[in-house]
Amino acid sequence: MRFCRYPSPLGNLLIAEEGDAVVYCQWEDSVDERIIATWEEDKEQQNALLTVACRQLTEYFAGKRKVFDLPIRLNGTPFQQIVWKGLQQIPYGEILSYADLARQIGRHKAARAVGNANHHNPLMIIIPCHRIVASNGKMGGYAGGIARKAWLLEKEKGNE
Template sequence: MTPQHPTTTALPRHRRVDTPIGPYLIAAEGEALTGVWRQDQAHFPRPERLGEEAPAQDPLLAAAERQLLAYLAGEREAFDLPLSPRGTPFQQQVWKMLREIPRGGTTTYGGLARGLDRPRAAQAVGAAVGANPLSIVVPCHRVLAADGSMTGYAGGIETKQALLRLEGVLLA
């Protein structure tokens, strides 16, 4: 059995990160990241889900902060972090599919529904995408409406547009 790092805890903990696209909160429990939320976004978690503010030397949250900032600076293509988002089995399926959308790519809610072999479930897919607790890391910003328009992003449409510009999907 590998000993735990002294600052690692199974209790929820969080850290605030100031990024070029606004303030974010990143949260973890045990050895896995459980949330990345834009401050005051829709579906922002209650304080008990965030737990206590983590010490600066928390290894997982420090790594998550470094990777998030490097990604937003265009210095990193993907994330390499242990993830443990809370959700229903259906939400977990949708979030798994989101992780398969490559940087610079997009899909639609209907496309995800068809990929789940549930072609009439686009609205349910939309709800699952909207409930994604790991924004940016699980790239829900890469999902567009059937007509290619920007719809529903918990962190705001401007944030979604900024992320898609960063990834080369939209022109600057």
């Protein structure tokens, strides 16, 4: 697996590709170094797919991109796959509750399970798990931290 570091306004993101698909995008400060110890870093930015992913992230952070157009591959349970596909349907600048998403995917009583799948999303920002909040409107959890989640939601709200 090849990866690069993307310097976002909120800290570095690690982006990895394997077999011509983006498979990983996480905040570097929340990643266990042992995970990436066997990966090959693309320090010279020679990998075309990683370059495209970085360009699209730059466009996103500049408020010019609302939907990512990257080949992705998601590895997870069937339920996680359903939740992650549901997350991709949430429009830029909008939010849903865990319960709303559970209803949308046909699992009305699975709000907690949706939260758990959300927590294991391997493609932060690209699959917008930051657009999910608690039913009472509170931020809830976010692997990158609540401050980042709030920043992302505010950024999207201001660029609709």
